[in-house]
Amino acid sequence: MILPIVAYGDPVLKKKSKEITRDYPNFDILLENMFETMYNAYGVGLAAPQIGLSIRLFLVDTTPFADDDVLTKEEQDTLNGFKRVFINAKIVEEEGDEWAFNEGCLSIPDIREDVFRKPNITIEYLDENFKPHKESFDGLIARVIQHEYDHIEGILFTDKLSNLKKRLIKGRLTNISKGKIDVDYRMRFPDQKKKR
Template sequence: MILPILAYGDPVLRKKASEIQKDYPNLKELVANMFETMYKASGVGLAAPQVGVPIRLFVIDATPFADDEELSPEEQKVLEGFKKVFINAKMEDESGKSWLFNEGCLSIPDIREDVSRKDTIKITYLDENFKSQTEQYDGLLARVIQHEYDHLEGILFTDKLSSLKKRLLKGKLSNISKGKINVDYRMRFPDMKKAR
């Protein structure tokens, strides 16, 4: 089932998400719905708070990035078929050099900005079978994971922009909250109170 994605301005996007237990109701169904919603919106990652569920869960399918011709064959191979569920994730370390990359967000349609992030991360999480994992990622995968992880902490990519950039985007962000934007996927706008 395709779920409406919460738009910028919804208070759920600013909450720190809660950990869940193995018996969390309808978890498999929620994960399946999140993947379906993400694919419908042409995204590569989606966090549960973005669909109004304030729990520490996000899904990623980085396969679309594997077509990027600027990447090395090794990087393309890593991204190809990278599809994972992250439950109760905890960022253990962010290291390496910072680099800029143009990011967007399904909750903030039509805004893309260069965001600086560290290039290597170490993260612990539970997979969809509640098996504990500790993994290290770098490059584009690290960035996608950092972006989704931020959602669990109530952080949006626009928070990482300069105060000048934030001021310049204020009107656009306000319009997104009011639903004054054309999107080709289901969204719920905080200042409209219904999904479109």
């Protein structure tokens, strides 16, 4: 089932999420719905707060990035088919020189800005079977994971922008929270009662 994506301005996007256990109600259905919602909106990642749940859960599928012609064959192969579920994740290390990448967010449609992040991360998490992992990632995969991880920490990519950039996009962000935007996927707007 395709769920509405929560728009910028909803308090759930600014809350630090809670850990979950294996007995979380209807977990398999939730995962199925999240993947369906993400693919319907042409996203490469989706975090539970974006569907209104303040829990430490996010998923990624970087396959759409594999079509980018500027990437090497090796980079394309790495991105193609990289699909993961992250439960109760904790980034334990971020390393390297920060690099800029133009990021967007399903909760903040039609706004893209350069965000600086470190290229290498090590993360501890549970997979969809609640099996523990500790892995290191780099490049675009690390970037997508960091973006989604921020969601479960109550951080949006717009929080990482300079004060000037924030002022320049303030009106557009207000319009998003009021639902004054055209999107081709279901959304729930905090300053508007009806869903689209």
